[in-house]
Amino acid sequence: MTRPDRAPRLVVAAFLLSALGAAGFAASYVLGLGNAALGGCLGGSFAFLALGLARWSSLIDAGEPDYVEERAVGPTPQGQYDAFRRALTEQPVPRSRVLWGALGTAVAAIGGATILPLRSLMPAMGTDPDDVLEHTPWRAGTRLVTEEGEPIRPDDLAMGGTVTAFPEGLDPREHVDTTTMLVRVPPNDLRLPAGRADWVVDGVVAYSKLCTHAGCPVGLYTDTSHQLMCPCHHSVFDVTDGARPIEGPAPHPLPQLPLDTDASGYLVARGDFSGPVGPGWGNH
Template sequence: MSGPRRRAERHVAVAFGVAALAAAFFAAMYVLGDDTQLLGLGLLVAFAGLAVGFALWAHTLLPQGPFVEEREPMISPLPERRALASEFARDEAPLTRTALPRRMLTLALGVLGLAALFPIRSLLARGPNPWRALADTPWRAGARVVNDRGRPVRPGDVAEGGVVTVFPEGRAGIGDAAVLLIRVDPADLELPPGRENWAVDGLVAYSKLCTHAGCPVGLYVKQTQQLLCPCHQSLFDVLGGARPVAGPAARPLPQLPLGVGADGTLVARGGLSGPPGPGYWRKT
């Protein structure tokens, strides 16, 4: 095989190889993350590699025509007709004789086809569950309660009528993990059934994200013992499990079960009672 033809085959093979690698990159990015720019880049390079490979193949490996032979009309002898058929068969040989580009093309199309199967996972019934995704917060049983500076909080750190924004240890500042710690008179608590032991010495903890539009519920009205969302004036009853009593919010603020660790600091005894934040995704 001549040197120029060998180089041409290698160029075509490299183009198809780049397409295969880009398709594998697309599949890896789909599994490892959700960066749409990287996903788009992977597809762009994959299809560009195929396009370049096909173009090089057409211009360097296939016979270049047109082929015209001027001659008088006549019936050719049988040997000449056979020779002509053989010549045509030989001209078509690059389609079957160029093994390296053909194999790389098969590899590129195969990898790209497999990569195209990955997004199908998002369309299946077993795909991501919105309820699980929204309910998955850093709060876990045994997680220590810390303030916005990462310092552990003890029951005595919150005065009666006081409010402190707290987070799970190691995740201070995480938006969906923000919880309001409020001290009330234990005798006044009327928590929902099953939550009687979720408070510690009158300390109750509720998600800071309003269940209407996700605004921070940071205003505590001590006189009425209610939390007020400043965005749309939803009111939540602190004593009654943070159920909404006014405004557009239709779902209570998720509550965090509290306990005291061996070192005397507050800890979570489990996750939030429900997904924090807006409830627009949930049928009511």
């Protein structure tokens, strides 16, 4: 059992560790270290704060054995109430500036750390949330590459072939919304929406690989019918008709990525997708 004279030190240490965990959360957010670091730091901060408060509150115990006092139902007599208040306030509960300062530091650190991510919702201070939801990092002139980072030429796809592509220079694990499905079909079979005739290169058409129902990867392609299928809930999209959903729960077509080639003959994007990618509860 911890000696009473060491208890305040444990409380101060717990509060300071709580503040350190909050600082780690803020640093993890700024450096983009991921959810594991964010959750571990913030969880540890709250855990040490709870430990410090629990240890501090335990010092209120005067060492008397627990007992139940039988009394009549009704308001407490004023004399008993005054005696209770005296007994409570006379307990040896540490109230030093060090303890209160440590607690204030922990609370302030946690408050500041948890408020920090709100900057992402402020267009003047960070990225506009609307822009994040409606646009992806695809830009005009960005090369399409494989998962291994190899650039792609139209002829790399046989007729009826497929390739999963990503923007060159970006980590696909951090930019899942850029994942693109390339399919090569006979150009004469295409019936794309108006204005998209020049979005195709030698029959290679590009669509977002994220299903518009629940965001699952649409990776199953049937060449004979030119259909892409989502394996999660069996939504089916017609590749030749702008990836229009023809079966299943998907409410919207897969957004299309306009394609072109650069001076070296590699496929590049002409801009961003035709609409927001992913689940269809957004504005498509």
